[in-house]
Amino acid sequence: MPGPLLDTLKGFCQPVPPVWxxxxxxxxxxxxRELRAEKGGFLELVYDSEAAAEVTVQPxxxxxxxxxxxxxxxxxxxxxxxQGLEFMAGEGPKLSPTLIEVELDSFTxxxxxxxxxxxxxxxxxxxxxxxxxxxxxxxxxxTVATYMIAGEGxxxxxxxxxxxxxxxxxxxxxxxxxxATSVQYLRGQIDAxxxxxxxxxxxxxxxxxxxxxxxxxxxxAAITAELKASHPDTPVIGFPKGAGAKLPAYARExxxxxIGMDETxxxxxxxxxxxxxxxxxxxxxxxxxxxxxxxxxxxxxxxxDAFGDRPHVFNLGxxxxxxxxxxxxxxxxAALRG
Numbered sequence: 001m002p003g004p005l006l007d008t009l010k011g012f013c014q015p016v017p018p019v020w021x022x023x024x025x026x027x028x029x030x031x032x033r034e035l036r037a038e039k040g041g042f043l044e045l046v047y048d049s050e051a052a053a054e055v056t057v058q059p060x061x062x063x064x065x066x067x068x069x070x071x072x073x074x075x076x077x078x079x080x081x082x083q084g085l086e087f088m089a090g091e092g093p094k095l096s097p098t099l100i101e102v103e104l105d106s107f108t109x110x111x112x113x114x115x116x117x118x119x120x121x122x123x124x125x126x127x128x129x130x131x132x133x134x135x136x137x138x139x140x141x142x143t144v145a146t147y148m149i150a151g152e153g154x155x156x157x158x159x160x161x162x163x164x165x166x167x168x169x170x171x172x173x174x175x176x177x178x179x180a181t182s183v184q185y186l187r188g189q190i191d192a193x194x195x196x197x198x199x200x201x202x203x204x205x206x207x208x209x210x211x212x213x214x215x216x217x218x219x220x221a222a223i224t225a226e227l228k229a230s231h232p233d234t235p236v237i238g239f240p241k242g243a244g245a246k247l248p249a250y251a252r253e254x255x256x257x258x259i260g261m262d263e264t265x266x267x268x269x270x271x272x273x274x275x276x277x278x279x280x281x282x283x284x285x286x287x288x289x290x291x292x293x294x295x296x297x298x299x300x301x302x303x304x305d306a307f308g309d310r311p312h313v314f315n316l317g318x319x320x321x322x323x324x325x326x327x328x329x330x331x332x333x334a335a336l337r338g
Contacts, residue, residue, distance in 0.1 A: 003131035005066040008311045009196050009235035009258050009279050017312045020067035023319030024059040031058050042087040046072050047116045053123035067133045072117050074139025077181050078148045080114055082107025098151035104174055114185055118192040125193035136194030138186050140201035141178040141219035157206045179219050183226040190231050198237040205242015212246050217253050224255040248273045263317025267306035279311035286316045292328040297335035
């Protein structure tokens with residue numbers, strides 16, 4: 001029997017919204033920090049299927065979340081496409097050479113890099129109860145492209161945005177290759193046991209409206225259509241962070257089954273603006289969970305009430321912060337579950 005999270009993503013309301021939290025497996029958990037210290041670097045941990053499955057399951061054991069999100073990273077796709085990838089302590093990811101310096105065709109793809117991730121999904125699915133939904137994911141093409149072009153995260157995604165204006169045909173070729181690789185990657189995750197997948201577009205909010213149509217909506221629509229053709233029963237969650245007023249167009253035009261909302265969105269506006277009955281996910285501010293206090297349960301209840309007659313997966317507006325106290329997550333769950 002599908003669990004409450006999968007049921008919700010398929011359009012069924014629940015008496016209590018199911019819950020998982022973005023970045024729920026990670027640095028705020030002492031058991032994760034202990035395993036990370038034992039295993040070494042982040043990328044080594046991702047490619048160690050046994051350890052990555054253990055990390056994926058840690059928050060399920062501790063909090064009883066309704067979904068287990070694969071422990072991996074959106075930059076596994078460019079790594080499989082042949083770009084060098086390192087995670088530097090205190091600096092974040094570095095990709096080399098950048099697509100400012102070289103052409104994409106100079107890379108030698110190695111799609112075998114996906115195999116340890118698929119094994120993580122298989123192992124995790126075997127470690128969790130059938131009622132817990134196994135979630136896979138990939139970065140959306142625009143967000144992945146911004147890293148491949150600049151070689152790292154950037155304040156305003158300027159290098160990719162400049163390329164979009166100066167040489168849109170070149171950016172389109174990059175986006176198209178990311179789409180094809182992401183479809184392969186997500187299909188592999190689903191075949192390994194993922195029951196739903198999320199497309200993370202962390203930098204969608206940096207684009208002007210017409211650019212948003214081309215570089216966010218169109219590529220996500222292409223991925224969703226390909227997944228629906230091969231795996232029609234697997235829900236796709238679209239999360240265009242920062243989309244703001246462009247969110248309804250994204251919901252209508254991409255074909256995703258559910259919409260993830262960041263913390264800047266008014267739940268009442270979202271409820272009024274999205275197609276009736278479309279499942280939503282979000283949108284508690286991660287910093288409120290880190291801060292705690294009486295505002296936390298109050299906000300949890302306000303979000304739940306706003307979506308009382310719409311399928312709703314409770315989640316954050318983005319990833320949980322590494323300094324978030326465990327007790328604050330417990331307070332969140334107490335407010336949600338009563």
